[in-house]
Structures are given as structure tokens and as C-alpha cells.
Amino acid sequence: MSYQEILSVIAGSFAVCILCQWIAWWMKLPAIIFLLAAGIFAGPVSGLFNPETLLGDLFTPFVSLSVAIILFEGSLTLRFRDIMGLQKVVRNMLSFGLAVTWLISAAAAHFALDVSWEIAFLFGAITVVTGPTVIAPLLRTVRPVAKVANILRWEGIVIDSVGASLAVVVYEFIISGGGREAWGHTFAAFAGIIGVGGASGAVGGYLFGLMLRNHLIPEFLQNVATLGLVFICFVTANSFQPESGLVAVTVLGVWLANMKDIDLEAILEFKESLSVLLISLLFLMLAARLDFTAFSAIGWEALFVFVAVQFVARPVNVILSSIGSQLSWPERHLLAWIAPRGIVAAAIASLFAIRLEAAGFDDVGYLVPLTFVVIIGTVSLQSVTSRPIARWLGVALPEPRGFLIVGANLVAREIGKVLQDNGFPVQLVDPDRQKVMKARGEGLKSFSGHPVSVYFDRHMNFSGTGKMLGLAPNESENTAAVMHYRLEFGKNNVYALDTGKNKGRKDNNSMTQRRGQILFGTEVSYKELASCLESQGQIRTTGLSDRFSYDEYLALHQDNAIVLFFIDTRDRIRIVTHHNKIKPEPGWKVIALIRNKADRTDGSSA
Incomplete structure (x- = not known):
């Protein structure tokens, strides 16, 4: 390829990745569907894109390091305190439930396609993983009850590293040649992987955490230093014990996530952008490598494997894992249906296929196409059917009552408290960590980060949330949130407070689309509300009755109330x-900001 052709392919790849992510966001579907379609068209259909020709010897290292970063991303959000109350079911699903899925999937591949048991067990190990990149978009669409959503989210985060480690152990068994010696080699390799990987990740995480805690790394270097640490841990662990790098980066992320008194917000923000880019490029590249002749070779028997994974392995996993739990049968049924496979399965399958092909294994050609059949089948089927099934089972949340509030400032906190006091759940999000900590101290569920970000979308639980209030003092922040969440909640359910810059400006459809519905009217600005609250104003809830009408309420307060x-x-x-x-x-209630604190003659409650 010429220099100009290489530049064109790189630029085109980035453009296609961005377009696929945008379409997925717009249609509320996992981006994997569109990235796979684009990769298949660019590779085997049109022949426009061949990643191995483009990258040459760098292709395999690129895939390996990308998988390491993706696993680090998932583990960096894994805080032990968040899993309290769900640990039994999740633990079961990640232990003997995972083993059941592995064995059933392996048996299906062996008997349906007559592949060797070694390759079948590797396939089974690879396809146990789900992952947050495919689970999160499904949960936003399905909106299941909280117990189901939390179990699926935590399973998706943890199982990436567990499944990857299992695949590594099986791979070590295969390359050692089988037999008694292979078992000894496998156990030794497993011990080495766990020992070296765990030690490398723990030491790296502890030392880096100390540096962050003591502010030894300036803020402008924290992001690139973290990325460098991931690479160093991965390569160092692999140099002492092959294939232990994935365990090392997973332990590294978990250690940092649970270390006290360190701030990871800036690192998380950088990591999310990098992860989106790598996930998109990996799916595009791996799909472009697919060989249609390999798909025709596995034939219709591959559908039998998919059916076994979807309709046998997953239900048996959930049934056994939920024994003795408080989950209802409808909740168990939905858990048994949702388990889409994602980027880690695709990347590990491609990585090990390349290595086994180089080692001379014959039937490894089945591994990648069969894995992609399961990925495409589970994502496509579950994306279309999960919401109707959840409604039919009665485990989809009813009309959501909750509010996502952009901002954790004084206005946002006071409005959040009065909504929460009246039975409407709220979640506040603000990039200012101090404001978030203050909101948490006042009993409000709050999140530190940017409201328009992949990390926030992926790791926040929107179950029961149906409306967004833009209460930030910055108009651009409110506008970005309105544009982002009008497709999530519907254009009639996103609202933004006037910041004061638009008073007297004639409203039009274009402005309404950008700013959402104007909260509390165009005559009420953020500045005015903040000023009233700072001057001892209070937000009160007042009940109306036949004896005390709304007109009497207005007459009583005159111009003293902002409804x-x-x-x-x-x-x-x-x-x-x-x-x-x-x-x-x-019988209605009025919630209003009363400017004069002394005005309490209506019997309202603050």
C-alpha cells in the first residue's frame, strides 16, 4: 500500500467507527451490531480493508494491548462496596455457573462440528464472557427491575477477566500437547498466571496509588502515566509468565478502584475515550478479518451451537446460581435470557486463533467464525426481544418516576431534596467532586463526572429514571445534556433551566430542541433561583383543597412564590x-420556592 492509501484507510476507519457509535447511540442499540456490519462490508465483502496488511507484525501486539486496556477499564470500576447484597448470585454465576456455561458450550461445539475437544474447550472458555460494552446499552433499553440490572452489570464487568483467564489456561493446556504432562504444565501455568499476574498488578496498583495519594504525579501526567502503567504491568507480567498480563491489568484496576483516598475521576474520563476508540477499532478490524469460506465450512451446524449457548447453557447457569436467592422466577427468566457476547470474546478468539495457526493446529479455523456466530446471534436476538420479554414477565420497570439532575450546586441539591421527599428518586451528576460530596452528605444519590460521557452512560443505573433536569449554571453544559438525553428519555422529558442569557429572546423550534423545555418559564433564571436560596429562601410543598384553592395560594403569596x-x-x-x-x-400539591422565609401562613412544609 502506498503512503496515501495507508492514510486514507486510517482516516476512513476512524470515521466509520465514529459513525457506527453515533448510529448506535441514536437507535439505542449496542454499537457492536453496526461495527460488525461495517467491518464485514469493508473486509470480506468489498476487500477495501485488511488490517493485517495495514499493520503487519504490529497487528497481534495491537490486539493484545487493546484487550489489556479494555480489561483494565472494566476492573477500574469494580468497587467491592457496590456489590453488597448481590454477591451470592454474582459469585455463583462467576464460579460454577461459569463452569456450566463453559462445559455445555464446549460439548455443543464438539458434537455439532466434530472439532477436537481441545478447540471446543477453548471456544467454550472464550464465549463465557459478556462485558459492559454490550450489557449497558441493553439495560438502558430493557429497563429491568433493579436486582436484575445490578446482577447483569456486575457479571458483565467481572466475567471479562475471569473468562479471559480461563481461556488462557485452556490455551496453555492445548499448546503443551495434552496428556499427563500437559495437566502438570497446565496447573503450573495456572499457578504462574495467578501468582505473577496477581503480584504484578497488586504491586503496580499499590505503588501507583501511593503516588496519586501523595500528589507525586501532576494532573497533566496522570492519564498518560496510567496508560504507561497498564502497558508496563502487562508486558512485565508476560515476560515472567506468558499470558499472565491480562490477570495483571485486571488486578491493577481492582486494586486502584478500591484503594482509599485516591481520586480517579480524571483517569476515568481519559480512559473512557480511549476505550471507545479501541473497542470500535478492534471490532472493525476483527470483523474485517473474517473469512466467508470459514463460515460456509462450519455450515448450519453453527446454529445448533448458538441454540445450545442461548437456550441451554445460560438458563442452566442462572437456575443453579440463583438457588436459595430472593430472586423471583420472572427475574430469573430474564437473567437467563440476557447474556450478549462482546469485544473481549472476539478479541481473544482472534488472538488465540493466530497463535494456534502458527503452531500448526488444523481445526482452529472453526474458532473465530463460530465465536462470531455466537456474538452476532446473541446481540441481535437479545437486542430485539429483551424489552418485550421483560414486559411480558412483568419485570420491566413501569413508567419511570426518577429524575437525572445535571448539576450538584445549591439549586440542584434543593430541588433534588424536595423531589426525593415527595417520592421521586433523583440522581445528580456534576464534574465538581466537592459539590458531589456535599450532595451525598445531604442524602442525595450523586455521581462525580461529566453527564455526557460514555463512562457515565455505561456505569450509571438509569432504571426508573425517565426525566432529565438541566440545572447547571453553564448553558453549554445543559444544552449538551439536552441533546444527549432527548433520545434516551424522549424530547418531551428533557428540561433545562434558563441561565439568564436568554431572557427576552424569542423562542423557536430550533432553540427548544437544543435547550429542551425551559424549566419554570423564561422569566426564571438559574441566577434568580440561586440568589433566593442564598437569601434564606425555601422550597416548600403545599397541599390544595376545596377550602384552599390555587388562586388563594397565589393571592396569599402574591409575587413571593416561584412555582x-x-x-x-x-x-x-x-x-x-x-x-x-x-x-x-x-387534592394537588404545589412545590414552589418561597422568597420570604417568614411567610409560612399556608401551612406548607419546607
Whole structure:
């Protein structure tokens, strides 16, 4: 390839990855569907893209390091305190439940395609993994009850590294040649992988954590230093014990995630962008390497393997893992249905296939196409059917009552508290960690980070959340949140507070799309609300009745009340906006900011 052709392929690959991610976000589907389609078209269909020709000898190291970064990403979000109460089911699914899935998948591959037991067991080990990159988009669409959502999320994060380690052990058994000596070699390799990988990750995580805690690394170097640490741990572990690098980066991430008094927010923000890029490029490249002749070679028997994985292995896993738990049968049924395979399965299959081909194994050609059949089949089927099945089982959440609030400032906290006090769950998000800690101290569920980010989308639980309130003082932050979440919650369920810059500006459809519905009207700005609250104003909830109508309420307060919300007799919230004409009735509640703290003659509650 000429220099210009190489540049064109690289630029085109980036453009296609961004386009696929954007389409997936717009359609609320896993990006893997569109990345696989694009890779298959660019590679085996049109022949426009051959990653091995482009990268040459760098292709395998690129895949290895990319998988290491992706596993580090998942483990860096794994905090032990978040799994309290769910640990039994998750532990079972990651131990003997995983073993059941592995053995059933391996047996299906062996008997359906007549591949050797060695390759069948490797296939089974590879396809036990799911991963947050495919689970998170499904959960946002399905909106299952909290127990199901939490179990699936934690399984997806942890099983990547567990499944990868299992695949490494099976791989070591295969290359050692089988037999008694192979068993000894495998156990020795397993011990070496766990020992060297665990030690490398723990030592690296502890030392790096100390440096972060004592501010020995300046902020502008923390992101690249973390990336360098991942590479160093991965390569160092592999140099002492082959294939232990994946365990090392996983332990490294878990150690940092659970180490006290260190701030990882900036690292997480950088990591999410890098992970999106690597995941997109990996899927595109791995799909482009697919050989249609290999698919035709495995034939329709591959569908039998897919059926065994989807309809036998997963249900048996969940049934055994949930024995003695408090999960209802409908919740277990939904858990048994959702287990899409993702990027780690594709990457590990391609990586080991390359190595086994070089070692002279004949039937390894089945490994990659069969893995992709399971990936495409599980993602496509479950993306389309999971929401209807959840509704049919009665484990999909009803009309969501919760609020995502952008901002953790004084206005956001006070509004969040009054909504929470009236039975509407809230989640606050703000990049200012100090404000977030203050919100948590006031009893509000809060998240430190940027509201428009892949990390936030992937790791926040939106179950039960149906509306977004943009309460940040920065108009650009509110606008970005409105544009991002209008496809998540619907354009009629995203609201943004006027920051004061748009007073008197004529509203139009374009502005409404960008700014969402204007909270509390165009005459109420963030500055005004903040000023009232700082001057001892209070947000109060007042009940209306036949004896105390809304007109009397307004007459009592005159111009002293800024009406924010209404709650009707069916406990539904009505949000005051710039064009929403609401006529409250007896039995409703009024939520308003009262400027004068001394004005409490209506019997309202603060």
C-alpha cells in the first residue's frame, strides 16, 4: 500500500467507527451490531480493508494491548462496596455457573462440528464472557427491575477477566500437547498466571496509588502515566509468565478502584475515550478479518451451537446460581435470557486463533467464525426481544418516576431534596467532586463526572429514571445534556433551566430542541433561583383543597412564590415550563420556592 492509501484507510476507519457509535447511540442499540456490519462490508465483502496488511507484525501486539486496556477499564470500576447484597448470585454465576456455561458450550461445539475437544474447550472458555460494552446499552433499553440490572452489570464487568483467564489456561493446556504432562504444565501455568499476574498488578496498583495519594504525579501526567502503567504491568507480567498480563491489568484496576483516598475521576474520563476508540477499532478490524469460506465450512451446524449457548447453557447457569436467592422466577427468566457476547470474546478468539495457526493446529479455523456466530446471534436476538420479554414477565420497570439532575450546586441539591421527599428518586451528576460530596452528605444519590460521557452512560443505573433536569449554571453544559438525553428519555422529558442569557429572546423550534423545555418559564433564571436560596429562601410543598384553592395560594403569596412543580391526585408530577399551562385542582400539591422565609401562613412544609 502506498503512503496515501495507508492514510486514507486510517482516516476512513476512524470515521466509520465514529459513525457506527453515533448510529448506535441514536437507535439505542449496542454499537457492536453496526461495527460488525461495517467491518464485514469493508473486509470480506468489498476487500477495501485488511488490517493485517495495514499493520503487519504490529497487528497481534495491537490486539493484545487493546484487550489489556479494555480489561483494565472494566476492573477500574469494580468497587467491592457496590456489590453488597448481590454477591451470592454474582459469585455463583462467576464460579460454577461459569463452569456450566463453559462445559455445555464446549460439548455443543464438539458434537455439532466434530472439532477436537481441545478447540471446543477453548471456544467454550472464550464465549463465557459478556462485558459492559454490550450489557449497558441493553439495560438502558430493557429497563429491568433493579436486582436484575445490578446482577447483569456486575457479571458483565467481572466475567471479562475471569473468562479471559480461563481461556488462557485452556490455551496453555492445548499448546503443551495434552496428556499427563500437559495437566502438570497446565496447573503450573495456572499457578504462574495467578501468582505473577496477581503480584504484578497488586504491586503496580499499590505503588501507583501511593503516588496519586501523595500528589507525586501532576494532573497533566496522570492519564498518560496510567496508560504507561497498564502497558508496563502487562508486558512485565508476560515476560515472567506468558499470558499472565491480562490477570495483571485486571488486578491493577481492582486494586486502584478500591484503594482509599485516591481520586480517579480524571483517569476515568481519559480512559473512557480511549476505550471507545479501541473497542470500535478492534471490532472493525476483527470483523474485517473474517473469512466467508470459514463460515460456509462450519455450515448450519453453527446454529445448533448458538441454540445450545442461548437456550441451554445460560438458563442452566442462572437456575443453579440463583438457588436459595430472593430472586423471583420472572427475574430469573430474564437473567437467563440476557447474556450478549462482546469485544473481549472476539478479541481473544482472534488472538488465540493466530497463535494456534502458527503452531500448526488444523481445526482452529472453526474458532473465530463460530465465536462470531455466537456474538452476532446473541446481540441481535437479545437486542430485539429483551424489552418485550421483560414486559411480558412483568419485570420491566413501569413508567419511570426518577429524575437525572445535571448539576450538584445549591439549586440542584434543593430541588433534588424536595423531589426525593415527595417520592421521586433523583440522581445528580456534576464534574465538581466537592459539590458531589456535599450532595451525598445531604442524602442525595450523586455521581462525580461529566453527564455526557460514555463512562457515565455505561456505569450509571438509569432504571426508573425517565426525566432529565438541566440545572447547571453553564448553558453549554445543559444544552449538551439536552441533546444527549432527548433520545434516551424522549424530547418531551428533557428540561433545562434558563441561565439568564436568554431572557427576552424569542423562542423557536430550533432553540427548544437544543435547550429542551425551559424549566419554570423564561422569566426564571438559574441566577434568580440561586440568589433566593442564598437569601434564606425555601422550597416548600403545599397541599390544595376545596377550602384552599390555587388562586388563594397565589393571592396569599402574591409575587413571593416561584412555582416549580405540581403533583396531581394520581401522584404524577407536572413540571412548570415556558409553555405548559397547568390548572391545578383540589387534592394537588404545589412545590414552589418561597422568597420570604417568614411567610409560612399556608401551612406548607419546607
